[in-house]
Amino acid sequence: MPEPEPLVLDPTGSDPDAENLALRERGPATLVDILGVRAWSVSDPALLKQLLNSKDVSKDGRAHWPAFAETVPTWPLALWVAVENMFTAYGKDHSRLRRMIAPTLSARRTSVLQTDIETLVNDLLDALDRLPAGESIDLREHLAYPLPIAVIGQLMGVPPYQRAEFRTVVDNVFATHLTAEQQAANTAALYSLLDSLIDTKRVKPDEDMTSLLIATRDEEGDGSTLSDAELRDTLLLMISAGYETTVNVIDQAITTLLSEPQQLAHVQEGRCTWHDIVEETLRHNPPVKHLPLRYARTDITLPDGQTIQAGDALLASYAAANRHPALHRDADLFDAIRPTKEHLAFGHGVHFCLGAPLARLEVTTALRLFFERFPHAELATDEAELRRLPSLISNGHTTVPVRLRHRSPSEGHRTAETGDTPSHYRHPR
Template identity: 75%
Template sequence: MSEQILVLDPTGSDPDAEHQALRERGPATLVDILGVRAWSVSDPVLLKQLLTSKDVSKDGRAHWPAFAETAPVWPLALWISVRNMFTAYGGDHRRLRRMIAPAFSSRRITALGPAIEQIITALLDDLDALPTGEVVDLRERLAYPVPIAVICQIMGVPQEQRAGFRGVVDRVFETTLTTDQAVANSGALYKALDALIEAKRAAPGDDMTSLLIAARDDEGDGTGLTHEQLRDTLVLMISAGYETTVNAIDWGLVALLSDPDQLGHLRAGRADWDDIVEETLRHQPAVKHLPLRYALTDIPLPNGQNIRKGNAILASYAAANRHLDWHEDADRFDATRPSKEHLAFGHGVHFCLGAPLARLEVATALRLFFERFPDVELTARYDELERLPSLISNGHTTVPVHLRPITTR
């Protein structure tokens, strides 16, 4: 008898248990993700093979027979229907990535360092002014504002538009929306992007939006990005550069606040901030599952099953990162573990271009925060922290703390 398909919980109520269940079913297993059947791959070796295989595509229009009937009604349609390098395949992907890469050059990222420190220092100054004893939500007061300020600065988003972008991007990662709600949110997102593009066409600046508007492919036909590709590339940049970094800062804070030994390793020199960032990304990656990829041919699995041509594939990064064949005692956060290899930024040709920026933001936010507030304490137990209601986004609804010890007479 065939194994029952595992229905992924759209509310993400107990993701660690769900990821364990995926691993127990073997290297890959059939799952239901909001009504779509896909192969969830949780074995890191197999996943890396598929992520680098020419027999696996991210272009659903070309390589997923169910695309036409699924995209109009699936709540996660935006994840498969955007026209940018996220869903591109082969030469089209290489062309788009080559046009976008200059926005994330080492020179540009390095130049952002002082601005990132300035953004974080201003936020910490505001926190420092709060009265002792007040419960502070660090997700809202630190993890959120840092990435949104950085990505909006990179993209040239005016201050008055930033709150609106946050609202619509948050809902891109929600997996409890109805189809109608998701469609409405996508419409609001595109409306905001059209306004940004129009403003930058009228008054270009030294920002990524202006750079992409002016982009030309020197090795192609010289037409640059279409308007649809431009909008969808900005969708990718906002989503990848915002929500994911929020979650990484969130989990870095929680890991250190819930396990004093990790701060001890830092203070004793047994680990540094880069170690903390990499172990955070391994232990709790910002994205749990990433929809979707598609098999271009039948792909045999180690357990004798086959991913058939045209089947959808779900990269289950969080489950793979904690696979016991990859990391010893994988469920434990340990900043001193020798190898912290992970798939939090993907693998292969679709590896995240913004990874160096994300690492810089997370390390800087954590370092400056704990330097300013060395005695900070969680006001809830680790197991009381509520997880985000999403099967994609991996974070908490709040991270409540006391910034300083409460003294009593």
């Protein structure tokens, strides 16, 4: 069967819904051009889960992608395939690296952060509460961004004065409209920040994950547990993955609830929980649309007769898969009370996102407390006028302008009876 012409993915991500529909219409997997690289985009959820679980599919480009050496020097997304951490590891190397990180991000350890996260959210909402009634505020900038930056900053021991710099370079890692030269400069700036953090923590260690990883590396001494490159790139992964994706989920959830008040009414009137809202957001608008890259270790025959050849690159197209009609009825509609909200937003198989419990906790807490404080908030512009992030990877908006329409002080900060875990609340001023 002759191969079709690759579908060229839009580096600015201007119309992901149309692009995802085009991918699904071309079959369970189809050839695409991702910034000049030929890859198989997999949008059928059953096939994608099968490939994500298969030992015949690797994330190690150095070992299993013949085009690695010639691609990395000039490809704008080189960092996504060239880092040396569990994101790009395969087999025993992946197991070794994952075992080191997994205990620090378990659901049990994450749950103890509940009160700290609530305090952070309430501090942000206190600042919003002081704004004049009717004033438009960008919630991406003033809620969705600062919360995960503060949480991951505390976990990793990033000093507050460095968090703004980390935000800038991490944003650019996800920006697919930059040139290879611009991305190379951004990578250099990112590694400079990481090296500075490592140097600081070696001199003055603390009770944070960066200090723990450095101690593990230095105690072994021979690199058998964690090499210098793996140490630096593991920090890169934890900071970037723990920040940008959570921002997008908060962004998308608030945007949807303010655009579709009947969905907000479901949780306010007890027909669903905030957990349901978060899971449907992850399904309907996952924080990552396409995740580069994986590689076929052997020839793989597809259900439609096409063959992914050994050495071909694969692109996990999570956003297209989440809305596949084989997975959900009326998949393009956001429905917080749909019976099942199965999705692939956090991946599947051995590379399933370790930070999923933390992301869910942050987003659930942010939404619950925000809508308790500002139940009559509204978008300050039409949803159609919101601008997408210039990225084929990151799935969010450049701004989320909202008018808060404060409640009267006599209403207080009532706890929503949604079945979620009760929390500590500040007294209204």
